[in-house]
Amino acid sequence: MARTIAITNQAGGVGKTTLVRDIGYELASRDKRVLLIDLDPQASLTIFLGLDPWQQEKTIYHSLKDESVSLPSLEVFNLKLVPSNLKLAEIEMELATVLLREFRLREILNPISDNYDFILIDCPPSLGLIVINALCAADEVLIPIQCEFKSWMGTDGLFDTIAKVAKQANKRLKILGVIPTMLDSRTSLHTKIADQIRTQLGQVTQVFPPIRRTIACADASVKSLPIQLYDPKAEIVNDIKRIVEAIL
Ligand SMILES: Nc1ncnc2c1ncn2[C@@H]1O[C@H](COP(=O)(O)OP(=O)(O)OP(=O)(O)O)[C@@H](O)[C@H]1O
Numbered sequence: 138m139a140r141t142i143a144i145t146n147q148a149g150g151v152g153k154t155t156l157v158r159d160i161g162y163e164l165a166s167r168d169k170r171v172l173l174i175d176l177d178p179q180a181s182l183t184i185f186l187g188l189d190p191w192q193q194e195k196t197i198y199h200s201l202k203d204e205s206v207s208l209p210s211l212e213v214f215n216l217k218l219v220p221s222n223l224k225l226a227e228i229e230m231e232l233a234t235v236l237l238r239e240f241r242l243r244e245i246l247n248p249i250s251d252n253y254d255f256i257l258i259d260c261p262p263s264l265g266l267i268v269i270n271a272l273c274a275a276d277e278v279l280i281p282i283q284c285e286f287k288s289w290m291g292t293d294g295l296f297d298t299i300a301k302v303a304k305q306a307n308k309r310l311k312i313l314g315v316i317p318t319m320l321d322s323r324t325s326l327h328t329k330i331a332d333q334i335r336t337q338l339g340q341v342t343q344v345f346p347p348i349r350r351t352i353a354c355a356d357a358s359v360k361s362l363p364i365q366l367y368d369p370k371a372e373i374v375n376d377i378k379r380i381v382e383a384i385l
């Protein structure tokens with residue numbers, strides 16, 4: 138059985154997709170069989186890995202809509218990717234009256250779970266049905282929190298939602314931990330928030346070493362490469378390695 142990890146935070150732009158790409162690539166470089174699922178209608182993960190969302194004949198949308206459609210997975214670098222596109226935005230309406238709609242992703246992943254060591258799910262910035270599907274399918278949740286006031290203030294609602302899902306819908310669900318992201322240690326507010334994350338959330342969950350703000354990270358996305366291939370000497374590559382070692 139794969140370890141299925143949802144990377145989630147309803148706050149936008151905190152580094153979820155970038156982490157899924159780079160943690161996924163790092164795990165695969167260590168001979169783990171890795172499946173990445175783009176569960177975001179924005180399709181950033183699909184794009185960050187160099188694929189055109191609109192060129193995909195089948196996406197995660199098709200399997201969620203009709204469970205008999207086998208999960209489309211594409212080879213990218215040393216990974217497999219289930220792509221997405223904007224069509225996924227329609228799924229919440231389309232499943233609105235379907236019984237057990239929260240468990241569609243879990244049902245799709247169950248039969249293929251043994252084929253992988255890790256399944257990483259990139260969530261959209263919301264707490265709607267798509268994210269609930271991710272939380273019901275996952276064993277673990279990884280929460281990136283940007284070292285900014287706004288991102289830090291929004292975490293209560295997320296922890297409440299995870300606790301509710303764990304109590305009512307998915308008893309195996311555990312919080313794997315929190316990753317402070319985009320830390321610029323020259324900015325005093327960033328270091329203050331990173332400290333607060335460590336001291337306050339450290340009492341309830343694992344706080345991973347922070348990911349530093351790095352321009353190369355955004356450039357890697359433009360070039361459709363994991364950071365490890367775009368700039369192997371970047372400090373952030375070591376940040377990712379440290380996190381992966383803690384996950385393993
Ligand atoms: N450590 C970093 N340093 C600098 N820029 C970063 C870092 N991580 C991500 N970025 C950039 O920040 C932007 C947002 O990152 P990303 O798309 O991974 O966030 P997200 O949480 O997935 O966003 P969304 O909520 O829209 O899905 C991107 O342009 C990305 O390249």
Ligand SMILES: [Mg+2]
Nearest residue numbers: 153154177181
């Ligand atoms: Mg994203």
